Amino acid sequence: MPKSPEDTMPTSGRHEMPFTRIEIVVLSVIEGRLGVLLGRRAQAPYQGRWALPGGVLRIDQDKDLDAAARRVGIERLGVELPYLRQLTAIGGRSRDPRAPWTLSVIYRALVPFEAIDPNPGKRLEALKWVAADEAAADARLAFDHAERIGGALEVTRGEIDRLELPFEFLPQAFTLGELQACCEAMLGRHLDKSSFRRRLDERNLLEAVEGQMRTGAFRPAQLYRRRCP
Amino acid sequence: MPKSPEDTMPTSGRHEMPFTRIEIVVLSVIEGRLGVLLGRRAQAPYQGRWALPGGVLRIDQDKDLDAAARRVGIERLGVELPYLRQLTAIGGRSRDPRAPWTLSVIYRALVPFEAIDPNPGKRLEALKWVAADEAAADARLAFDHAERIGGALEVTRGEIDRLELPFEFLPQAFTLGELQACCEAMLGRHLDKSSFRRRLDERNLLEAVEGQMRTGAFRPAQLYRRRCP
DNA sequence: GGGCATAGTTGCGATGTGCTACTAAGTGGT
DNA sequence: ACCACTTAGTAGCACATCGCAACTATGCCC
Numbered sequence: 098m099p100k101s102p103e104d105t106m107p108t109s110g111r112h113e114m115p116f117t118r119i120e121i122v123v124l125s126v127i128e129g130r131l132g133v134l135l136g137r138r139a140q141a142p143y144q145g146r147w148a149l150p151g152g153v154l155r156i157d158q159d160k161d162l163d164a165a166a167r168r169v170g171i172e173r174l175g176v177e178l179p180y181l182r183q184l185t186a187i188g189g190r191s192r193d194p195r196a197p198w199t200l201s202v203i204y205r206a207l208v209p210f211e212a213i214d215p216n217p218g219k220r221l222e223a224l225k226w227v228a229a230d231e232a233a234a235d236a237r238l239a240f241d242h243a244e245r246i247g248g249a250l251e252v253t254r255g256e257i258d259r260l261e262l263p264f265e266f267l268p269q270a271f272t273l274g275e276l277q278a279c280c281e282a283m284l285g286r287h288l289d290k291s292s293f294r295r296r297l298d299e300r301n302l303l304e305a306v307e308g309q310m311r312t313g314a315f316r317p318a319q320l321y322r323r324r325c326p
Numbered sequence: 327m328p329k330s331p332e333d334t335m336p337t338s339g340r341h342e343m344p345f346t347r348i349e350i351v352v353l354s355v356i357e358g359r360l361g362v363l364l365g366r367r368a369q370a371p372y373q374g375r376w377a378l379p380g381g382v383l384r385i386d387q388d389k390d391l392d393a394a395a396r397r398v399g400i401e402r403l404g405v406e407l408p409y410l411r412q413l414t415a416i417g418g419r420s421r422d423p424r425a426p427w428t429l430s431v432i433y434r435a436l437v438p439f440e441a442i443d444p445n446p447g448k449r450l451e452a453l454k455w456v457a458a459d460e461a462a463a464d465a466r467l468a469f470d471h472a473e474r475i476g477g478a479l480e481v482t483r484g485e486i487d488r489l490e491l492p493f494e495f496l497p498q499a500f501t502l503g504e505l506q507a508c509c510e511a512m513l514g515r516h517l518d519k520s521s522f523r524r525r526l527d528e529r530n531l532l533e534a535v536e537g538q539m540r541t542g543a544f545r546p547a548q549l550y551r552r553r554c555p
Numbered sequence: 556g557g558g559c560a561t562a563g564t565t566g567c568g569a570t571g572t573g574c575t576a577c578t579a580a581g582t583g584g585t
Numbered sequence: 586a587c588c589a590c591t592t593a594g595t596a597g598c599a600c601a602t603c604g605c606a607a608c609t610a611t612g613c614c615c
Contacts, residue, residue: 112382112383112384112385112386113385113386114343114344114345114346114383114385115343115346115383115385116343117343117344117346117429153341154341154343154344154417155341156341156342156343156344156419156426156427157341157342160418160419161416161417161418161419162415162416162417162418162429164418165417183414183415185412185414185415186391186412186414186415186431187390187391188383188390188391188394188431189389189390189391189393190385190389190390197385198385200346200391200429202415202417272593273593273594274592274593289572289573289574290593290594291572291573291574291575291594291595291596292571292572292573292574294594294595295571295572296571296572299571312581313581313582313592314581314582314583314591314592315580315581315582315590315591315592315593316579316580316581316582316591316592316593316594317580317581317592317593318592318593318594319593319594501562502562502563503561503562518603518604518605519562519563520563520564520565520603520604520605520606521602521603521604521605523563523564524602524603525602525603528602541612542561542612542613543560543561543612543613543614544559544560544561544562544611544612544613545560545561545562545563545610545611545612545613546561546562546611546612547561547562547563548562548563556615557614557615558613558614558615559612559613559614559615560611560612560613561610561611561612561613562609562610562611562612563608563609563610563611564607564608564609564610565606565607565608565609566605566606566607566608567604567605567606567607568603568604568605569602569603569604569605570601570602570603570604571600571601571602571603572599572600572601572602573598573599573600573601574597574598574599574600575596575597575598575599576595576596576597576598577594577595577596577597578593578594578595578596579592579593579594579595580591580592580593580594581590581591581592581593582589582590582591582592583588583589583590584587584588584589584590585586585587585588585589
């Protein structure tokens with residue numbers, strides 16, 4: 098058995114290191130449904146297939162993993178991704194035929210879909226929004242990305258269940274109806290109005306914007322905003 | 327802004343990759359308390375300080391990250407770690423002065439403390455068990471390991487709260503009292519006997535080993551085992 | 556046989572949450 | 586003027602979960 102003491106010096110090149118990437122599961126609510134952003138691969142492997150946007154970790158540029166994910170978001174999508182959360186790391190042989198061993202750190206971002214221009218220029222390939230649940234079950238996606246999307250959905254829905262609210266998808270001031278519809282879109286299921294509201298104000302998560310109402314075709318609704326987090 | 331298209335070929339050496347390690351938070355229940363296994367560092371940095379056991383990812387040996395964690399467990403601790411769970415990845419500049427950029431994938435293992443011999447031989451440095459809550463608050467630990475231990479505790483206690491039971495720490499057949507004591511040790515707080523039992527059998531997690539009782543100084547107790555998982 | 560420590564059960568009350576039903580307040584059609 | 590319609594917002598009840606306290610049961614030991 099090879100010796101491998103704790104203090105093996107990480108002299109550069111002593112051991113080969115994995116080819117390390119960042120992949121981002123970008124979620125948004127579009128027309129009442131949760132969508133995920135995919136990019137079409139221009140080259141092999143999986144040429145022409147849809148995949149999560151991602152990029153190579155650049156240790157010369159990135160201060161840490163979070164910074165790497167932010168840079169990848171800007172370079173590949175043209176947007177700052179403010180609400181990044183790391184989900185997991187996946188690594189192994191033969192994940193990507195271009196390198197003997199690859200490691201991907203998976204992030205999740207929540208971004209209003211209008212913020213991303215699907216065709217910003219030549220250096221970015223085609224992007225599209227896809228219904229998240231279908232993407233998670235779509236075996237045709239590149240690599241193991243369908244599974245990664247499934248993991249992101251589970252985590253994200255857990256957050257909504259625990260009333261970690263998706264303010265990213267809402268205007269500064271919003272009605273309780275809008276908030277509920279947004280949560281329902283993310284969960285993919287109906288929520289009960291009265292218990293949703295009871296849970297909200299037991300937790301003191303919101304404050305009413307006094308005097309301000311959303312007026313529309315029907316009865317005006319009180320506007321709320323996030324209580325100083 | 328540098329171009330960084332999706333399909334940058336991972337030609338080995340085109341970009342420098344981070345020095346990648348595995349660190350393992352090994353937890354056990356010892357004398358009614360949750361403990362974590364630490365090793366004393368033999369060399370700089372943090373020479374003489376206590377740290378999580380870990381090792382370098384070896385892409386020539388390890389099929390994937392989980393396999394790397396298993397190998398590190400065997401090489402550094404002399405045990406198979408069957409219940410490994412990946413927690414997170416941490417990476418950045420200046421985490422470890424020996425390399426410009428390091429990435430650590432953190433695992434958690436649950437192992438009965440008797441399974442690990444603190445002094446198995448020369449190639450392993452001194453190991454010791456420390457009360458987990460104290461280690462999580464101990465700023466003297468090497469690197470950011472105290473914080474990692476805190477994260478492991480949070481995840482592990484969440485599992486117990488959701489009644490993902492720590493069979494790793496129990497014999498094949500055990501009493502409900504033993505199970506409850508084990509959970510209490512892990513959570514660091516008291517559990518109510520009657521509601522603990524109610525929750526257990528609502529979920530059908532256990533089955534009685536018919537006719538078998540644990541006899542001791544007092545009233546014998548029914549033995550249970552895990553219901554076919 | 557009685558004390559004692561653990562095993563195991565029962566009942567109650569507090570809490571959280573889903574369901575149903577209700578009232579309120581606007582628009583727009585007749 | 587009135588009513589249908591739609592959304593906003595509230596109230597009451599049923600049910601499940603769970604903590605707490607009290608109780609019974611059963612063995613060992615003195």
